[in-house]
Amino acid sequence: MTVPDGVERDFPLARLTTVRTGGPADWYSKPETEGQLVALLAWAEEEQLTIGMVGSGSNLLVADEGFRGLAIKLDGELAAIEREGNRVLCGGGARLPSAAAKAATWGLSGLEFGINIPGTTGGAVKMNANAYGGQLAEVLEWVDVCTAGGPDRRAPDQLGFGYRSSNIGSAEVVARASFELSPADPAAVRETLAGMRERRREAQPSGIKTFGSTFKNPEAERAEGKTAGQLLEASGCRGLRVGGARFSEKHANFVENDNGASTADVLELMAEGRRRVHERFGVTLEPEVQSLGELRWPDGWEL
Numbered sequence: 001m002t003v004p005d006g007v008e009r010d011f012p013l014a015r016l017t018t019v020r021t022g023g024p025a026d027w028y029s030k031p032e033t034e035g036q037l038v039a040l041l042a043w044a045e046e047e048q049l050t051i052g053m054v055g056s057g058s059n060l061l062v063a064d065e066g067f068r069g070l071a072i073k074l075d076g077e078l079a080a081i082e083r084e085g086n087r088v089l090c091g092g093g094a095r096l097p098s099a100a101a102k103a104a105t106w107g108l109s110g111l112e113f114g115i116n117i118p119g120t121t122g123g124a125v126k127m128n129a130n131a132y133g134g135q136l137a138e139v140l141e142w143v144d145v146c147t148a149g150g151p152d153r154r155a156p157d158q159l160g161f162g163y164r165s166s167n168i169g170s171a172e173v174v175a176r177a178s179f180e181l182s183p184a185d186p187a188a189v190r191e192t193l194a195g196m197r198e199r200r201r202e203a204q205p206s207g208i209k210t211f212g213s214t215f216k217n218p219e220a221e222r223a224e225g226k227t228a229g230q231l232l233e234a235s236g237c238r239g240l241r242v243g244g245a246r247f248s249e250k251h252a253n254f255v256e257n258d259n260g261a262s263t264a265d266v267l268e269l270m271a272e273g274r275r276r277v278h279e280r281f282g283v284t285l286e287p288e289v290q291s292l293g294e295l296r297w298p299d300g301w302e303l
């Protein structure tokens with residue numbers, strides 16, 4: 001099969017992630033319509049290429065050696081935000097903060113939780129993103145999931161939502177989503193958004209290169225309800241550095257790339273944080289951050 005139009009080779013991925021580390025993808029494309037996306041997925045299937053979706057790259061760690069497959073970022077129609085009555089229809093590549101802000105100007109309430117989640121609709125569905133108790137599943141009406149075989153509309157109860165997880169497979173693409181919202185006073189929704197932004201500014205570092213939460217909050221009894229950030233902090237990880245990466249001074253579960261970090265630096269830092277928490281509390285932290293390419297965990301990662 002000939003290479004579809006718009007497919008590029010050896011495309012650097014670091015700049016597509018918020019932490020800005022990692023190597024290139026062998027293949028890269030930005031489909032703008034559902035037709036282009038399905039054709040691309042069919043080509044990848046034919047060529048036996050692994051699919052790697054990139055949303056805003058806000059919870060994504062790319063291997064320094066890069067990704068031996070086809071990286072896809074949705075654009076055009078597949079990143080649009082539209083209103084249909086009380087519904088907001090988002091392309092999988094639409095940014096969640098933009099959708100939350102647009103819903104506010106349209107006098108629609110329910111998407112406010114998205115204002116502080118710097119990802120796309122597709123990434124948020126895949127990760128079951130959440131903030132301050134706002135539930136994605138409560139306002140999500142359906143998603144169109146594309147594979148090489150075409151689109152398939154799924155309801156939230158078919159998505160297997162768990163804590164930061166869904167059953168969306170690695171070769172499945174969230175191409176569109178519909179949110180069913182409630183009419184509200186635009187000024188009141190905007191005020192809620194402003195309050196949420198302010199709370200976030202106080203709690204988390206801003207303007208830094210990071211992928212947000214590094215580890216999931218543990219469910220283990222030994223954690224005694226402590227968050228991953230609290231466990232890391234109590235284990236002396238706040239500000240801990242490996243190469244160009246460090247755990248944030250403001251929020252110990254955030255890794256910052258503040259000095260030209262590589263993914264290897266980030267992985268070594270994560271391994272050290274995990275080791276310290278295990279030594280002190282007997283709790284094994286599991287990564288929340290997703291990966292593209294083969295991550296090389298340092299010796300000592302397995303506890």
Ligand SMILES: Cc1cc2nc3c(=O)[nH]c(=O)nc-3n(C[C@H](O)[C@H](O)[C@H](O)COP(=O)(O)OP(=O)(O)OC[C@H]3O[C@@H](n4cnc5c(N)ncnc54)[C@H](O)[C@@H]3O)c2cc1C
Pocket residue numbers: 018052053054055056057058059060074092093116117118119120121122123124125126127128129130131168172173174175210211212213290291
């Ligand atoms: C400062 C900061 C604050 C954050 N705060 C929060 C928060 O409050 N709550 C929260 O839940 N998360 C938070 N995050 C993490 C992150 O924003 C979310 O996980 C977000 O949902 C990821 O979306 P993304 O588009 O950036 O996905 P990416 O990081 O690009 O990808 C994440 C995963 O989703 C897959 N994916 C992306 N797009 C699609 C698609 N269209 N179809 C199928 N799979 C796809 C990727 O392949 C990957 O496996 C924060 C991150 C940062 C940097």
